[in-house]
Amino acid sequence: MKRALPGTETVKAAIDTVLAEAAARGRRPTVTAIERLLDIPHATFHRHYADLIDVHFRPRIPALARPATPTEPSGSDVRTEANLSRLRKENTDLRRTLALYEEAIRQLALENERPAQRRHRSSTAPPQQARATRAVLNATPSRRRLAWIRSLGVALSRLPVIKGS
Known part of the structure; x- marks a missing residue:
């Protein structure tokens, strides 16, 4: 109704x-x-x-009153700007870290899709690459991840530790 x-x-x-x-x-x-x-x-x-x-x-509707002259930034404005700057930097760092983890997950997913093909291919690979591939395939899951990250040339100190892992 x-x-x-x-x-x-x-x-x-x-x-x-x-x-x-x-x-x-x-x-x-x-x-x-x-x-x-x-x-x-x-x-x-x-x-x-x-x-x-x-x-x-x-x-x-009355017009909003605006100050005629620009004023000096107050202490809270300076703190707000500093906080915003810190948050922007942190956001940039987190985006970079996320991109690294996305790539690592993508690579691990590809490895898990074709484990038999990887083992077969490693025997025909050049000796150095074959050793690296065997090291990745024979490693424990955490060692496999670390070996893969090292192969990317990413410094481990740049990767943050995810709590709970």
């Missing part, structure tokens, strides 16, 4: 109420506040009352 939509005068009164409350609290009035006051979903409100928003609400 559909509820009846409020009339234009009711919506204008709600807009006036939201504008007055926002001014009293020192906050910016929002269309969402009007929708909540009227208990109307966002899409329905915009579908039926878009003209009232444009004509009766938006022109009456």
Whole structure:
């Protein structure tokens, strides 16, 4: 069962109420506040009352006051910037680590798909490569992973330790 939509005068009164409350609290009035006051979903409100928003609400929103001159950054701004910089660097490092682990997992998955082909191929490989392949195939799972990582030329100290492994 559909509820009846409020009339234009009711919506204008709600807009006036939201504008007055926002001014009293020192906050910016929002269309969402009007929708909540009227208990109307966002899409329905915009579908039926878009003209009232444009004509009766938006022109009456006070402009935000901006400082005329740039101010010195406060201590909290400096800390925030330092924290953001640290987080960006950490994010970059984690992305690099993730790429290394993705490649390691991909390689291990390929090895597990074709173990018989690997063993057969290792006997026809050049001696140095055959030794390296045998070392990888005969190693325990953790040694196999380490041997593969060494073959990539990645320093183990650059790889972080994953907790729980």
